[in-house]
Structure formats: C-alpha cells, structure tokens
Amino acid sequence: MSSGIESVLTETRVFPPFPNLVEGAAISGMKEYQALCDEARQSPDDFWGRLARENLNWTKPFSQVLDESEAPFYRWFADGEMNVSANCLDKHLATPTANKTALIFEADDGKVTSVTYKELHARVCKFANGLKSLGHQAGERAIIYLPMSIEAVVAMQACARLGIIHSVVFGGFSSKSLHERTVDVGATLVITADEQVRGGKSIPLKNAVDEALSMGGCEAVSHVVVYKRTGGPVQWNEGRDIWMNALSEGQSDQCEPVSLNAEHPLFILYTSGSTGKPKGVQHATAGFLLWALLTVKWTFDAKDSDVFWCTADVGWVTGHTYITYGPLAAGLTQVVFEGIPTYPNVGRFWEMIQRHKVTVFYTAPTAIRSLSKAAEGSPDYHPREYDLSSLRIIGSVGEPINPEAWMWYYTNVGRERCPVLDTWWQTETGAHMITPLPGVTPLKPGSCTLPLPGIAAAVVDEAGEPLESGKGGFLVVQRPWPGMIRTIWGDPERFKKSYFPSELKGAYLAGDGAQCDADGYFWIMGRIDDVLNVSGHRLGTMEVESALVSHSLVAEAAVVGRPDATTGEAVVAFVVLNGPLPEGAEAAKVAKQLRDWVAKEIGPIAKPKDIRFGENLPKTRSGKIMRRLLRVVAQGESVTQDVSTLENPAILDQLSQAW
Ligand code: ATP
Numbered sequence: 243m244s245s246g247i248e249s250v251l252t253e254t255r256v257f258p259p260f261p262n263l264v265e266g267a268a269i270s271g272m273k274e275y276q277a278l279c280d281e282a283r284q285s286p287d288d289f290w291g292r293l294a295r296e297n298l299n300w301t302k303p304f305s306q307v308l309d310e311s312e313a314p315f316y317r318w319f320a321d322g323e324m325n326v327s328a329n330c331l332d333k334h335l336a337t338p339t340a341n342k343t344a345l346i347f348e349a350d351d352g353k354v355t356s357v358t359y360k361e362l363h364a365r366v367c368k369f370a371n372g373l374k375s376l377g378h379q380a381g382e383r384a385i386i387y388l389p390m391s392i393e394a395v396v397a398m399q400a401c402a403r404l405g406i407i408h409s410v411v412f413g414g415f416s417s418k419s420l421h422e423r424t425v426d427v428g429a430t431l432v433i434t435a436d437e438q439v440r441g442g443k444s445i446p447l448k449n450a451v452d453e454a455l456s457m458g459g460c461e462a463v464s465h466v467v468v469y470k471r472t473g474g475p476v477q478w479n480e481g482r483d484i485w486m487n488a489l490s491e492g493q494s495d496q497c498e499p500v501s502l503n504a505e506h507p508l509f510i511l512y513t514s515g516s517t518g519k520p521k522g523v524q525h526a527t528a529g530f531l532l533w534a535l536l537t538v539k540w541t542f543d544a545k546d547s548d549v550f551w552c553t554a555d556v557g558w559v560t561g562h563t564y565i566t567y568g569p570l571a572a573g574l575t576q577v578v579f580e581g582i583p584t585y586p587n588v589g590r591f592w593e594m595i596q597r598h599k600v601t602v603f604y605t606a607p608t609a610i611r612s613l614s615k616a617a618e619g620s621p622d623y624h625p626r627e628y629d630l631s632s633l634r635i636i637g638s639v640g641e642p643i644n645p646e647a648w649m650w651y652y653t654n655v656g657r658e659r660c661p662v663l664d665t666w667w668q669t670e671t672g673a674h675m676i677t678p679l680p681g682v683t684p685l686k687p688g689s690c691t692l693p694l695p696g697i698a699a700a701v702v703d704e705a706g707e708p709l710e711s712g713k714g715g716f717l718v719v720q721r722p723w724p725g726m727i728r729t730i731w732g733d734p735e736r737f738k739k740s741y742f743p744s745e746l747k748g749a750y751l752a753g754d755g756a757q758c759d760a761d762g763y764f765w766i767m768g769r770i771d772d773v774l775n776v777s778g779h780r781l782g783t784m785e786v787e788s789a790l791v792s793h794s795l796v797a798e799a800a801v802v803g804r805p806d807a808t809t810g811e812a813v814v815a816f817v818v819l820n821g822p823l824p825e826g827a828e829a830a831k832v833a834k835q836l837r838d839w840v841a842k843e844i845g846p847i848a849k850p851k852d853i854r855f856g857e858n859l860p861k862t863r864s865g866k867i868m869r870r871l872l873r874v875v876a877q878g879e880s881v882t883q884d885v886s887t888l889e890n891p892a893i894l895d896q897l898s899q900a901w
C-alpha cells in the first residue's frame with residue numbers, strides 16, 4: 243500500500259452558516275460542536291453511554307458501553323436489551339406523534355397515500371403476527387425484494403420487531419444477484435411483490451424470485467410472501483407462496499416486540515459493488531439505531547414540523563438509515579417515492595418538493611448532475627419554475643459532489659438560502675461520519691467538512707501516521723463508534739483484512755483517499771483503488787473529474803489510469819456532455835478544448851491522453867460510477883469482470899471510441 247496522493251485543485255469559496263439555522267439547532271454554533279467533540283475524546287464511554295441512555299428505550303439496561311476484548315470485533319452495550327421497532331414506533335404511541343403522519347407515499351403515477359404513526363404501528367404488528375403464525379422467528383434471515391412502498395417499511399420493521407435479520411435486495415437486481423444473496427445469507431423467508439412500477443412500466447419481481455429460488459442452494463426458504471402491487475400475472479407455488487394482505491388479515495394489531503440483545507444482528511446489506519464483489523455488511527441492533535437517530539437529529543437538525551425526503555431506495559444503506567429507521571425513531575413525517583426522477587418529466591423531484599412542502603431534501607450527486615443537465619435542456623422543468631420555499635436543508639450522499647454540481651444545487655434548488663450537506667459515509671459506517679452541520683459549519687463546495695462528535699476521522703500514511711494538512715492519504719477512523727459494521731456475514735477474515743489491516747494500528751480503513759486542509763476540513767479524493775499514477779505523481783480521481791465538470795460543456799466525467807510506456811500511467815477521461823453526443827471533427831475539437839482546460843485548471847500533469855464521449859457512464863444501480871470497468875475499457879479490452887451490479891452494460895461499447 244502506498245498512501246501519498248497529491249492535491250491539485252484549489253477551491254476558495256466559503257459559505258458561512260445561515261443565522262436562522264444556527265439559532266435553536268440541535269448543535270448550535272462551533273462552541274457547542276467543539277464541546278461535544280471534547281466530551282467524546284476525553285471520555286468516549288461516558289459520551290456514548292450517555293447518548294445511548296438518553297436516546298434509546300431499553301428493556302434491559304446495559305452495564306458496559308464498549309467491549310474491546312475481541313477487537314476489531316467490537317461489541318457495544320453488549321449486555322443490554324432493546325427492540326428497534328419499539329424504538330421507532332411504540333415509543334410514539336403515548337405522545338402526540340401517534341396521530342402525526344409518518345409516511346406520505348407517492349406512487350409512480352402520482353397517487354398519494356399516507357399513514358400515521360399509530361396506523362403504521364398497527365400494520366407492522368399485524369404483519370409481524372402473520373410472520374409469527376408461519377413459524378418465523380428471531381435469528382432467521384429474510385430477503386426483502388420489494389419496490390419503494392409503505393409495505394417495504396412495514397416488512398423491514400416487522401422483521402426488526404421479531405429479530406428476523408433482513409437483507410434487502412434492490413428491486414432492480416436480476417434473479418442471479420438475488421440468488422447469490424439468498425444463498426449467502428441462508429434465507430428462510432422472502433418478501434417480495436408481484437411487480438414493481440417505475441417510469442410508467444411494470445417490471446416483474448415475483449418471477450425473478452421464482453427463478454432465483456430454482457437455481458439451487460435456497461432449499462431453506464419455506465415461505466415467499468407477496469405484496470400485490472399491480473395484480474399482474476404470477477406463478478403460484480401452493481404451500482410456499484402467500485399474499486401479504488392475506489397474511490396480515492385478521493391478525494391482532496398488537497405484537498409484543500421481542501427484547502433483543504444489543505448486538506443481535508439487525509440486518510445484512512450488500513455494498514454497492516463499485517470496487518469489486520459486494521460484501522455482506524452486518525449491522526447490530528442498538529448501535530446502529532443510536533447512530534441513525536443521532537445523525538438525523540444532528541445533521542438534519544430534525545424538527546417536529548419537518549417533512550423529510552430521502553430519495554434513496556431501501557435497497558441501499560441510505561434507505562435503511564434515512565428512511566426505515568432514523569427518521570421514524572425521530573418521529574418525523576417523511577415522503578416515500580416509488581418512481582424515478584425523470585417521469586413523467588424531469589421536474590418530478592421539484593414538483594414533489596412543492597406538493598408535499600418538503601423541508602429537508604436528501605439525494606445523490608448522480609441525480610443532481612443528470613437533473614442539472616436535463617433542466618438546462620428543458621427550461622419548463624427547471625427547478626426555478628417551482629415553489630421550493632419550504633426547503634431549509636438540502637443534502638448529498640453516495641459519491642463526491644463536484645464543486646460545480648454543488649454550486650448548481652445550492653443556487654437552483656437551495657436558492658442560496660439552504661446549506662448543502664455533503665455527507666460522507668459508507669454502508670459499513672451505518673450513518674453519517676463526516677458532514678457539515680446546518681447550525682455550525684461554514685461550507686466549502688466539494689468538501690464534506692468536519693467529522694461528527696465522537697468520530698475520530700484522520701488522514702494517515704501507510705504506517706498509520708497522521709499526515710500534515712494538504713497531504714493526501716488514507717482516510718481512517720481511529721476509534722470505534724456504535725454504528726460501525728460488526729463483520730462481513732460469514733467471512734470474519736475478510737472483515738479483518740479489508741477494514742483493519744495490521745499496518746494501521748487498529749484504525750478502521752475506509753478505502754477512500756482524502757486530505758485535510760488547514761481548517762481541518764476533509765476533502766475526499768476518490769477511492770484508493772482508483773488513484774492515478776502519472777510520472778510518479780499520485781492523483782485522486784475526484785479532482786481531475788471536478789476540473790472537467792467545471793467546464794460549461796461537461797455534465798459528468800470519470801477518469802482512470804491506463805498503463806503508459808513513458809509516464810507509467812496515462813489519464814483517460816470519459817465524458818458526458820451537456821449537449822448531444824459529438825462525433826467526428828466536432829468530437830476531436832471538444833476533446834482538445836477539454837484537454838487544454840484540464841492543463842490550465844490543474845496543470846499539464848493531469849491532462850487526459852484520451853477522451854471518450856458517451857451519453858452516460860457505467861454506473862452501479864445506486865448511481866455510482868464504476869471506474870474498475872472503465873479501466874478495462876481504457877485499455878481496449880473487453881470486460882470479463884463481475885457486472886451484476888452495473889445498471890447499463892450497453893454504454894461500455896459507446897465509450898470505447900477514443901478522441
Ligand atoms: P463497494 O464497497 O462494494 O465498492 P461502495 O463503496 O460504492 O461499494 P457504499 O457503501 O454504498 O458502497 O458507498 C460508500 C462509498 O461512497 C464511500 O466509500 C465513498 O467512496 C463514496 N461516498 C459516499 N459519500 C460520499 C461523499 N459525500 N463524498 C465522497 N465520496 C462519498
């Protein structure tokens with residue numbers, strides 16, 4: 243492992259916090275933030291112990307905060323007992339929140355249905371009783387393969403209530419991916435729908451389940467519960483298959499939550515697969531919920547009056563932490579959306595913010611970049627055409643947000659009065675780790691700013707030694723935190739090797755490159771595996787990509803290295819333009835313009851040798867650029883790697899033409 247990464251981009255814009263958001267914020271002002279950081283540093287056990295007692299309802303109190311005896315297999319609050327579903331639903335029943343709207347569900351076709359906390363509790367209880375009646379119980383694993391729906395939240399919460407460990411598989415995945423995950427977790431139960439509806443089209447889900455289960459190795463699955471979404475045709479396997487509504491019908495709306503050990507696994511979730519074979523990340527009950535709830539309170543400064551909308555799918559960790567668990571534990575009203583941002587038109591997100599008076603909006607850079615490109619081409623659906631005055635906070639997650647995309651979001655969606663929260667975290671971290679706080683942090687476009695209280699983030703070299711500011715290296719977390727990954731399901735060795743390599747003195751290795759500036763702000767430079775090495779200069783992908791995106795013609799860009807006889811590695815850039823796909827002389831002309839632009843913005847060293855144009859980039863189904871595939875394309879080879887998580891395989895051909 244070599245750690246040094248050079249920083250080549252300078253960003254000087256700073257946006258101080260808005261005074262109206264500082265006042266009354268959950269963490270208000272830099273002094274309060276510092277005090278919490280100090281408390282956590284001086285006495286971590288007291289800090290986390292206090293927060294766990296204040297924020298969670300325990301059925302059996304814990305006597306020890308952190309058990310490090312088998313590090314890095316850390317155990318938190320390990321002799322305590324509680325139930326996550328009780329902490330998301332039951333705790334509100336004796337308060338005014340009981341009759342508050344919990345979920346506002348907007349279907350693909352625009353139809354809106356909503357449920358209060360009391361109603362959601364009843365639905366979860368009935369479904370949990372139904373699962374119990376089939377004989378399912380704590381410790382079993384359930385695969386959830388559902389579209390975005392109230393039912394998806396009900397299914398996850400019902401599992402949590404009974405201690406059934408869920409593993410949600412995104413509805414866009416094929417039967418092959420579904421099969422792999424079903425076998426890997428050893429599922430006994432699958433919860434799915436007949437079909438899902440996205441962008442006006444129905445896509446079968448139950449068929450994919452049937453196919454996956456017929457592939458062998460899934461014999462332990464005794465029941466397939468099916469939510470009837472469209473009434474489309476399905477095959478029926480008598481004795482195994484059962485409709486979700488039939489299962490809940492007639493069941494009691496009371497179901498005692500199972501008192502579970504704090505370390506009982508809450509869920510297993512596979513990572514996006516941007517860098518390789520997805521890992522089954524295992525999270526624990528109490529620590530995960532504590533961190534999910536605290537970050538909803540701190541980062542999003544949750545208010546009782548908020549209408550919270552996280553656009554992620556529950557198939558990703560963002561949908562777990564910031565739809566199913568954190569916001570419900572905080573008693574918020576939230577929007578759940580079935581469809582896609584471009585249907586029936588590219589103004590769908592903005593129209594929904596207007597319709598539901600959304601106050602906190604949380605989405606991904608890929609959506610921001612593609613919607614900004616679309617808005618410039620379709621002025622009628624530009625965010626300025628909508629009333630977005632309800633918004634107070636806007637956030638971003640999943641990838642680095644390039645400074646130009648940040649500025650577009652800040653100006654056109656936030657209208658220069660909402661902070662953009664660039665939240666850095668991972669499936670493995672459970673919830674936010676490094677992020678601005680609305681009442682505390684001056685913002686710098688392109689920086690995820692400062693670690694949350696209790697998070698000992700640092701940038702270190704390959705021996706685990708902290709690097710001085712401005713020097714790029716490995717992003718690590720030097721102390722455990724409650725929301726952290728517990729292990730990789732079924733592969734503790736891979737867990738130790740991937741996240742706690744012996745050189746790093748017990749720190750958690752995130753796998754991202756980063757640097758800290760003189761103000762202690764973190765700048766993610768890209769993934770360690772993707773670092774470019776040009777004539778001995780190690781460059782992160784983020785900065786070269788941001789330079790390209792800052793050119794007015796460019797909507798999106800990805801860069802990778804290709805072996806080169808003179809420079810060791812040459813930079814190859816894959817570019818999506820704001821306009822149509824260029825060809826011939828036009829493509830050559832734009833390619834030259836962009837090469838010169840990069841040379842001027844960051845220096846000749848980063849100048850791309852090849853530029854390739856495409857209508858899109860290869861992305862995971864969660865919208866992340868897959869540079870490992872682009873590396874293969876850049877070398878003129880055909881892709882033989884695992885592409886099961888790739889959204890649009892056809893795009894690889896288009897990108898093989900060099901200019
Ligand atoms: P895999 O681990 O299988 O390659 P993945 O890392 O894409 O998949 P996730 O856990 O969903 O799976 O994503 C976490 C990663 O996303 C981070 O490690 C980082 O590379 C990137 N990321 C997330 N948020 C940000 C952010 N705000 N800024 C920069 N990068 C981010």
Ligand code: MG
Nearest residue numbers: 513517668753
């Ligand atoms: Mg990862």
